[in-house]
Amino acid sequence: MKSSLGSIRNEAAAGVPTAPVLTLCPNSNVTVDCATCRVRALSLCAALEPDELQELDRLASSIAVGAKERLFEQDQPSASVYNVTAGSIRLYKLLPDGRRQVVGFALPGDFLGLSMSERNAFSADALTPTTACKFSRQEYSNFLDAKPHLLRRLHSMASHELSLAQDQMVILGRRTAEERIAAFLIGLRNRWMRINGNQVHVPLPMTRQDIGDFLGLTVETVSRLMTRLAREKAIVIVPDGVRLLDVPRLERLAEI
Amino acid sequence: MKSSLGSIRNEAAAGVPTAPVLTLCPNSNVTVDCATCRVRALSLCAALEPDELQELDRLASSIAVGAKERLFEQDQPSASVYNVTAGSIRLYKLLPDGRRQVVGFALPGDFLGLSMSERNAFSADALTPTTACKFSRQEYSNFLDAKPHLLRRLHSMASHELSLAQDQMVILGRRTAEERIAAFLIGLRNRWMRINGNQVHVPLPMTRQDIGDFLGLTVETVSRLMTRLAREKAIVIVPDGVRLLDVPRLERLAEI
């Protein structure tokens, strides 16, 4: 057997898609209005002046995808880049034998395609109904060439992403299961805070399996430890999320 | 006890430096000559025209650091960025309790400071005598503003780094110890190949402890598995490195 790791059980084997690929979407190509965009301040577009925003407007199309639909797939040519405006997305890599590593979750304000590379480094499935601004990668790349300060912001977002990835390396390489869960909850809370403001309620649009595949743990371990944190009054498990009761305790565990 | 993970034993506790901090270096501020630089084709500078190279020449100073000296330290303000010209460097993060995660190894041609951020995200110790081109971060940043195609290349290098970090997340989250070692050796061979051309000999300037802290394993596990791979004729352990005998087998294990 493949030893300790993996998440083969609830997945189809060997790279077989588990979510329907995004086909034609009724809401595709809806007009975009950057001026009234609610996530603009959080997103890449914050780097732009009003007139530049109008230019970008013309390049964008709005898309909506239902829960469990796939936006794009690992190793496929990437035709588009996206700016998430609502919803949540799972980003993951599959090994040939079906083991899965979730490399991140995209939330409103996040940009997909930071690397502007020819092929997707990972797959992306919507976890909840999701909307995004969609751009042709080529057109966006040309736009970048004309707007160095936008490139600067793209690079700064990519750098931030790199820094998060390195933090995740510490979590995966050197932290206990309990610390991983705590770090995950605190990290997610901080991200929701930027979007919704300070909240004790942390929405968890992903399954336990997704969390496990993000943290290098099994579903069972995630479930057990969340239950334990709840029993110890550090959190309360509520439908579609958790409520953080003892943030200092969790932060101590996560020790960012 | 802290459970499974960590590398506290051979390290001083709680963030106490284990390597001397780089102070005054005899070879500092030696004149740089980009025109004859042997790693230019591999490095960021490859994006520059001859006249731009001369401009950069004037911003650069050459530094040399001995083995085990520290280039810079996690969380400290980052005054400089570096282009490694020779040697090898360990990049790592420390947890407050002394656990360590090596986030990468820098080799000739690598750029340190891709994120151009205010503070260092990790510490950097030379593993072997190392030389690098050193730039003021501020001056380099200004230079970038004037040269969008250089920024483009910086971003492309940062994207590549992000992609490597995500691959490392798969390794740390979902691979067995044996697979991690194989992936490490194959990955390092591929990097040396870009520098020295195709070689069966893979130099390992880092200790087993460093490898363990990179792969989320203990020294003992690294040693045991390297010995096993040697016993099974996949590699030969030689002074300061390994010789790869059965590359296909290792690649199958690493399954990139």
Place this chain on the structure above:
DNA sequence: CGTTGGGTTGATCGACCTCAATAAAAGTGG
């Protein structure tokens, strides 16, 4: 109202860690 996907809980197992001892290099000073 059966079916299905997600979540929880228990019993057991095993990959890798921990602890311990020794061996082999690599400095270091006389």
Place this chain on the structure above:
DNA sequence: CCACTTTTATTGAGGTCGATCAACCCAACG
């Protein structure tokens, strides 16, 4: 060049955290 220390690597014996295997619960849904 050789004692002596220090660092790094190897090997063995035993322990444990999280994985595996297996029920079971519950809500959603056609």
